[in-house]
Amino acid sequence: MRFWTIIGLILVLSALGLTYEIAAGRVLAPFFGTSLLTWTSVIATILAGFSLGSALGGFVAERARPVAVSKVRRALVATAVLMALSPIVLAFLYASGARETGGMLLAVFVAFFPASVLVSLPSPFLARLAVEARPGREGSSLGLVLAAGSLGAIIGAILAGFVALPLVGSVATFAGCGAAALLCVPFVRGDPPGADGQGATPPPKDRGSILSVAVAALVVAASLVGGSVCGFESGLSCIDVLRRGGAVYLYSDRTEQAAERIIRSDGPTGAPPTLVMPYAQWIWARMERDLGPAPSVLFIGGGGYTLPTRLLEARPLAQAVAVEIDPLVTRVVRQHMPWAGAMIERAGYDADSGGGLGGADQGRLGILHADGRVFLNETELRFDAVVMDAFSSGSVPAHLATLETYRRLQRIVGGPVYVNLIDAPDGPLVRGMHAILSDLYPHVEAVQGPVSGRGRTNILLAASRTTLAPLDAMPEDYEIVQVGPGRAFTDDRGWVGHR
Secondary structure: OOHHHHHHHHHHHHHHHHHHHHHHHHHHHHHHOOOHHHHHHHHHHHHHHHHHHHHHHHHHHOOOHHHHHHHHHHHHHHHHHHHHHHHHHHHHHHHOOOOHHHHHHHHHHHHHHHHHHHHHOHHHHHHHHHHHHOOOOHHHHHHHHHHHHHHHHHHHHHHHHHHHHHHHHHHHHHHHHHHHHHHHHHHOOOOOOOOOOOOOOOOOOOHHHHHHHHHHHHHHHHOOOOOOOOOEEOOOOEEEEEEEOOEEEEEEOOEEEEEEEOOOOOOOOOOOOOEOOHHHHHHHHHHHHHOOOOOEEEEEOOOOOHHHHHHHHHOOOOEEEEEOOOHHHHHHHHHHOHHHHHHHHHHEEEOOOOOOOOOOOOOOEEEEOOOHHHHHHHOOOOEOEEEEOOOEOOEOOHHHOOHHHHHHHHHHEOOOEEEEEEEOOOOHHHHHHHHHHHHHOOEEEEEEOOOOOOOOEEEEEEEEOOOOOOOOOOOOOOEEOOOOOOOOOOOOOOOOOOO
């Protein structure tokens, strides 16, 4: 094998490993959420696989060249199959009852550890070939091997985060990883060091190897048949839209985000649809009681744009800015949520260009596709109220649940703050958020909905500089609760996620 062919294989396999690692974190989100713990589990598991694979590959590299070549090729074929099937294995384990921390750790190990071991197994053998290919230049050869591994990791990270996952989704990314592993197989050869194959006796055809590659290729192709793990996918969101019970529901990473009543063509006209989700009903009831006729309201997290739509329907002089990190969410809402989509079409404008709030000639619903914390840090706008409804999978992003975030909010928002959370009753997230709001505002109210079979519930917080007037009614099964003492999250010691 030529030296630069070996270096190319090392680079490709390293890129393959990092692409696989990042894709694993993305595909895990619809099942177990995105948090510090899920990413830690993925990274630790896959790095452990890389370590074991390198160790085992060292023993393979010491074998006779024909034996080593055969084992490396088999490892690559198995890698292709395991990588392509990883999302299917993960979905099967989840459907079989894997839940919470223990289930997540088991699922991560079973779905991602074996392929991580096998993708790194060829590296020691390739490094040996690279060193042998240039006698007397072992130092520079080894240095280029290490550099190729590092450069491949960089390429893999960029490829996964900026290209593959946003453009084709996680399932196709895993299939692409499998295909790339198969394409490496014919380049692994048993030629003498530095040989280019010219004038040499061609190696005998290995019919078993050819058959195994063909079967693996069929498995990789078949893994695409099931399609994406969700209806719409980007590098940030895994979105499904479902219709049931006279309403259309929007799910992000399998967490219910928004819902609208389906307006029948023979139904009454003129009145806006009623709010479906109880948490939205309560926040709107508070907004209706607390805000004046022409408020400017900031929404961190667009979701289904249900609350901004309700506000602008009910308050013709109101203005809103919705900060949604993922443009895909906005596109799905425009296409599949008729009420909110119509409002975006009628009153929406692109707020990315900066400036002030929209006017009559511009629109009343500014839409900004950006991270909520970045917007808060940079905006010069001022608002009368804010709704904090940003979710990453089933929980609030950690950098939006800190004392520093709400101190910044306090400087740009003159009125009440409304916060939507999902947590266990009196759980660590709600206690930490309640501690933050209690440090900054004299009046804080907490309301809790019914508890699900998994022990989670919507917990809603309202904080204000002035007394919060009582509401006339509450959504069904919602009640005011007392929140226990907690530690206020900070940028230094923040929220780590549900487990």
